[in-house]
Amino acid sequence: MSERHRPHQQRALRILQLADPEVTVVPEVAVPQASFHIDAILRVGNASTAWGPLRELVDRREVVLEHYRRTPTLRHLFNAVAKHAERGHDWVKREKSPTGRPPLLLLLSGGRPRLLLRFFRELLPWQLDGIYRAARSTGDIVLIDTLHLEPVTGASIFRMTATPRTAATAAANCAQLLADASVPTLAKHQIMEFIMTAAHDEFLSPETKRQIRLFHEGREIGRREGLEEGLAEGREEGREEGREEGREEGARVALMNLAREVAPDHLEELGAVEDLGELQARLIALSSPR
16 A cells, blocks of 8 residues: 555545455556546456446446545545546547546545535436436436445445544444445455554444454354364264274185184185175185085
């Protein structure tokens, strides 16, 4: 992660990476002939279900990400659109036959930018309360109000990208993440571990941290118990297998001792027979009167 990124940007990028391992993050991409950078370029592969309502939009697509801790201003929007246009221009040059989709501009906003929404009327409410989309031929623009996003399945990842401002919000976001069926279980665990160790999560109350710690302790205890149960089952199966192997070996020894008495000329031949039933049948045939 680039050192240029501020803590809230580092948090958002790391959570998106953990939520979808198919995402490649290229941080702090310079815009030619300009003094500013794009926060990050996300190259999404087969998009994870964790993207929720954005899954189809970002699937196998380049995403220009701009993240704001608070609500972006009109100047922020103009800069973001300019960066997006630059990436779109590069995309057209790279694609000799542009049959795919141009880059998507994703704006993560730490609040509802009312003035911006009134001015930029192409951004219309979309899918969930807190998500706005402008569908353009040059590439979609999506703005997500991460603080007021509707707390439903498919929204938890974006709510987690925002640094919580109160302990209650932190606890609610963690609870929603754990309950969100769209986020893979492994991703949930990794994200929880990340926010537990992230230095910038000063808003997590001791109680919230304790709940998260108990969650992981319970997971580890369950893992150990499962391992112990597996070992116990393995030991029992091993004992049974040992008893069975012992019985078979004892029967083989007894049959070969008998063979030495009734068919001493055929010991090598009988010793090569692996199946006990076949060994017994051959021994009976050799010992029968002719």
